[in-house]
Amino acid sequence: MSSGFNQNPHKLLVIPGPIEVSNDVLLANASASVSHVSADFVKIFQQTLMLLLRLLYTSPEANSQAFVVSGSGTLGWDMVATNLIETGERALVLNNGYFGDSFKDCLEIYGAKVDTIQAELGHTVTPEQLEQHLKQTNGSAYKLITITHCDTSTGVLANVQGLAEIIKRVAPKTLVILDSVCSVASEEIKFDDWGLDVVLSASQKGLGTPPGLCIIVASNRAIKTFESRRSPAGSYYASWKNWLPIMRAYQNGSPAYFATPPTNLITALHQSLSIILKTPSLSLEERFERHKQASHQVKEAVKRLGLKQLPVNEKSSANGMTAVYLPEGIKPGDVVGKMLTKDLVIAGGLHKACKDRYIRIGHMGLTAVDHQRGDIALIVKGLTETFSELRASL
Amino acid sequence: MSSGFNQNPHKLLVIPGPIEVSNDVLLANASASVSHVSADFVKIFQQTLMLLLRLLYTSPEANSQAFVVSGSGTLGWDMVATNLIETGERALVLNNGYFGDSFKDCLEIYGAKVDTIQAELGHTVTPEQLEQHLKQTNGSAYKLITITHCDTSTGVLANVQGLAEIIKRVAPKTLVILDSVCSVASEEIKFDDWGLDVVLSASQKGLGTPPGLCIIVASNRAIKTFESRRSPAGSYYASWKNWLPIMRAYQNGSPAYFATPPTNLITALHQSLSIILKTPSLSLEERFERHKQASHQVKEAVKRLGLKQLPVNEKSSANGMTAVYLPEGIKPGDVVGKMLTKDLVIAGGLHKACKDRYIRIGHMGLTAVDHQRGDIALIVKGLTETFSELRASL
Numbered sequence: 001m002s003s004g005f006n007q008n009p010h011k012l013l014v015i016p017g018p019i020e021v022s023n024d025v026l027l028a029n030a031s032a033s034v035s036h037v038s039a040d041f042v043k044i045f046q047q048t049l050m051l052l053l054r055l056l057y058t059s060p061e062a063n064s065q066a067f068v069v070s071g072s073g074t075l076g077w078d079m080v081a082t083n084l085i086e087t088g089e090r091a092l093v094l095n096n097g098y099f100g101d102s103f104k105d106c107l108e109i110y111g112a113k114v115d116t117i118q119a120e121l122g123h124t125v126t127p128e129q130l131e132q133h134l135k136q137t138n139g140s141a142y143k144l145i146t147i148t149h150c151d152t153s154t155g156v157l158a159n160v161q162g163l164a165e166i167i168k169r170v171a172p173k174t175l176v177i178l179d180s181v182c183s184v185a186s187e188e189i190k191f192d193d194w195g196l197d198v199v200l201s202a203s204q205k206g207l208g209t210p211p212g213l214c215i216i217v218a219s220n221r222a223i224k225t226f227e228s229r230r231s232p233a234g235s236y237y238a239s240w241k242n243w244l245p246i247m248r249a250y251q252n253g254s255p256a257y258f259a260t261p262p263t264n265l266i267t268a269l270h271q272s273l274s275i276i277l278k279t280p281s282l283s284l285e286e287r288f289e290r291h292k293q294a295s296h297q298v299k300e301a302v303k304r305l306g307l308k309q310l311p312v313n314e315k316s317s318a319n320g321m322t323a324v325y326l327p328e329g330i331k332p333g334d335v336v337g338k339m340l341t342k343d344l345v346i347a348g349g350l351h352k353a354c355k356d357r358y359i360r361i362g363h364m365g366l367t368a369v370d371h372q373r374g375d376i377a378l379i380v381k382g383l384t385e386t387f388s389e390l391r392a393s394l
Numbered sequence: 395m396s397s398g399f400n401q402n403p404h405k406l407l408v409i410p411g412p413i414e415v416s417n418d419v420l421l422a423n424a425s426a427s428v429s430h431v432s433a434d435f436v437k438i439f440q441q442t443l444m445l446l447l448r449l450l451y452t453s454p455e456a457n458s459q460a461f462v463v464s465g466s467g468t469l470g471w472d473m474v475a476t477n478l479i480e481t482g483e484r485a486l487v488l489n490n491g492y493f494g495d496s497f498k499d500c501l502e503i504y505g506a507k508v509d510t511i512q513a514e515l516g517h518t519v520t521p522e523q524l525e526q527h528l529k530q531t532n533g534s535a536y537k538l539i540t541i542t543h544c545d546t547s548t549g550v551l552a553n554v555q556g557l558a559e560i561i562k563r564v565a566p567k568t569l570v571i572l573d574s575v576c577s578v579a580s581e582e583i584k585f586d587d588w589g590l591d592v593v594l595s596a597s598q599k600g601l602g603t604p605p606g607l608c609i610i611v612a613s614n615r616a617i618k619t620f621e622s623r624r625s626p627a628g629s630y631y632a633s634w635k636n637w638l639p640i641m642r643a644y645q646n647g648s649p650a651y652f653a654t655p656p657t658n659l660i661t662a663l664h665q666s667l668s669i670i671l672k673t674p675s676l677s678l679e680e681r682f683e684r685h686k687q688a689s690h691q692v693k694e695a696v697k698r699l700g701l702k703q704l705p706v707n708e709k710s711s712a713n714g715m716t717a718v719y720l721p722e723g724i725k726p727g728d729v730v731g732k733m734l735t736k737d738l739v740i741a742g743g744l745h746k747a748c749k750d751r752y753i754r755i756g757h758m759g760l761t762a763v764d765h766q767r768g769d770i771a772l773i774v775k776g777l778t779e780t781f782s783e784l785r786a787s788l
Contacts, residue, residue, distance in 0.1 A: 005399070005424070007425070008425065008426050009426075010426035010427075010428070013426075013427045013428065013429060015429050017654065018427045018428075018429070018430065018654065018657060019427060020426075020427055021426070023425050026424040026425075026426070027424060029423050029424050029604075029658060030399070030401065030420040030421060030423050031401070031402065031420075032401040032402050032403075032404035032407075032414075032415070032420070032428065033404075033407045033412045033413060033414055033415050033604070034404070034407065034739075035407060035409050035412070035739050035741070036410075036412065036605075038739065068471075070464060070466045070605065070608075071464050071465050071469070072464045072607045072631075072653035072654050072656070073632065073653065073654065074630075074652070074653035075464075075465070075631045075653075076633070077630060078629065078630050078631040081629065081630065082629075097527075105630065106630040106631075107629065109626065109627075109629070109630045109633070110628075110630070117659050145558055178674035204427075205652055210423075210427070210656065210657060210658035210659070211430075211464065211654045211655065211656045211657055211658070212464045212606045212656030212658070212659055214464075232503065233503075234503065234504075234628055234629070235472065235476075235503070235628070235629045235631075235632070236468075236470055236471060236472050236475065236500040236503045236504070237465065237466075237471070237472040237500075237629075237631070237632060238497065238629070238631060239503070255630075257744075258468070259466035259467065259468035259469075260411065260412065260466050260467065260596065260598055260605045261466075261605065261606060262466070262604065262606030262659075263412060263605055264423060264604035264605070264606070265604070265606055265656075265659070319695040345428075345429050345432065347429070347431075350651075358713045391426045
């Protein structure tokens with residue numbers, strides 16, 4: 001592991017993804033080229049798929065199937081929409097923000113009739129709201145219901161377990177789809193226990209790997225739903241008809257070809273998953289706990305500065321990021337620019353309702369769990385100085 | 395450049411992609427994380443898009459537009475099919491092998507009515523065959539015609555210039571689509587002069603970058619065709635409605651967001667394109683010439699061994715790879731295994747008609763152009779020894 005490789009000195013990247021990546025993972029991303037059908041790579045890919053299942057507390061014994069495909073997290077929406085919905089079937093989007101809007105657009109492209117439960121800005125759709133909606137409408141007619149775990153535009157965190165329980169009870173045939181691009185490896189996700197059918201994610205957030213991998217874990221029920229389609233999937237690249245045999249082959253330790261897999265990125269993800277799941281001194285549970293602690297420290301600092309967060313309810317706010325309203329007279333660009341002079345890279349707003357009135361800070365992966373780095377202290381110090389300077393010049 | 399970074403010792407990868415990647419490009423792939431909207435990354439992405447245009451002898455002045463998207467080369471088929479075809483429109487696939495079959499499948503998923511001109515195994519569709527076909531059928535009714543430049547399954551190389559000339563003359567309104575996954579940067583492609591409308595490619599072959607990037611260059615005419623669609627694109631992730639504003643923004647030097655771009659891979663591609671286009675001692679023309687020389691050396695060695703190549707006509711064989719029939723009694727696995735013991739990684743067959751009777755060798759990028767490495771001599775020596783040993787044990 002101690003290869004002597006050190007990444008170039010750089011500003012600390014604390015946006016809600018991409019995140020800081022460790023030297024070991026970057027070094028894996030710089031591995032010498034290998035054949036995608038070589039025994040060495042097959043082993044790496046197989047272990048990667050297995051580790052992803054383990055990260056979500058599921059397993060091949062539960063007939064869960066992981067997919068790792070070249071693409072951004074967005075491709076995961078296409079995978080759900082094109083494989084699990086047929087034209088005219090109904091879907092329900094629990095919309096907590098920007099990413100709910102886009103998932104709806106994607107589902108509609110593939111022919112779904114989409115209803116939405118719209119949370120107010122800063123709120124999440126609650127299990128109670130969902131239950132009421134499902135009982136008032138013909139809830140069991142939904143082919144699938146999508147939940148955005150952490151909406152990266154606002155930093156709200158959905159109560160996935162509570163929502164999934166309602167679905168199991170009121171609409172038990174409906175598939176439970178979790179968009180967890182901004183939560184895998186930074187928030188606990190219990191795939192089997194909660195009865196999830198698809199978790200979709202990407203490499204560049206809690207997984208601590210450079211961007212470029214679309215990551216899916218599908219339940220046996222989701223796979224069976226796909227296999228019993230009456231019509232072919234409407235996409236070629238996102239079709240499980242093409243990918244399922246490939247992922248099954250690699251998961252079973254054999255190569256197969258549909259499209260060239262992104263060998264270096266998969267090797268990097270393998271390295272990151274190995275660190276996440278096989279570091280004796282830091283269990284997965286402790287990893288989640290450290291994300292909570294880091295989040296608490298940033299959120300407390302924000303409160304001390306007299307600033308309000310976008311999530312209205314502290315219990316419904318993400319542990320991997322913090323979204324903060326700015327005081328009158330201070331713009332996102334002012335804060336981002338000032339932080340940049342302190343070698344800290346944070347993000348501006350994204351949600352259309354308040355884009356120009358807030359900032360976003362990421363604290364996932366290394367930044368949250370590696371205390372020796374001191375990233376959280378740097379963030380808190382940077383924010384404190386920045387707001388003091390900006391307020392002084394108001 | 396001389397960073398001191400050296401990739402791990404490894405077997406020489408001489409399959410028809412992924413290929414050997416230079417230390418500088420791998421080091422770029424291990425760059426520290428950057429924000430996808432940072433000024434530094436915007437500059438890298440802008441230059442990458444510009445360099446891709448230059449590599450194909452086109453330019454922003456010709457209103458050509460480059461796309462670099464997280465995905466494998468296969469995603470390029472979806473981009474063509476979902477953006478440039480509407481349901482019921484006709485397409486013609488010039489089918490030289492495996493990849494023609496798959497492109498047809500992809501076009502049909504998006505509603506195209508696809509005709510095929512099928513070349514016999516080892517042959518390419520000739521301009522004469524195409525002209526005859528277009529005149530006998532209502533050729534000008536084709537919305538687009540696809541050409542596989544080098545079919546990686548057989549190593550045949552299409553006469554793109556000749557084919558495009560026929561299309562311009564007989565069906566001038568038809569879009570000319572070139573699948574050049576296995577030819578960009580190893581074969582000359584004159585986008586403007588030849589009148590091409592889409593070139594689609596991937597990062598892991600002549601471009602000498604790890605796999606994971608879908609690369610497209612589209613003509614102004616292709617973009618206008620997309621913009622005048624009557625129906626929405628059938629894919630979400632592959633839709634230019636989502637990507638065109640993003641690529642235009644980055645090409646003009648501003649960030650924009652649809653999905654997180656694969657920042658490290660783009661930085662690696664930028665490094666590789668900079669080497670390809672800005673090395674004073676090796677012009678682009680000289681680069682193509684070196685691929686021809688390397689190819690000639692491998693093909694002559696194969697002849698000396700008394701082996702027959704898949705491409706029937708030497709003029710219609712690729713310069714970036716060689717596909718070779720095996721003598722009776724020798725199987726692809728025997729050759730691949732024996733070469734492996736000599737630290738050389740070559741590939742087995744892929745074309746369904748003769749999958750178990752041939753091998754494939756790649757000689758693109760570094761392996762072809764960097765004479766100091768001596769890769770070609772290693773390939774020739776390895777093949778010579780391997781066949782001598784295998785024949786002795788027959």
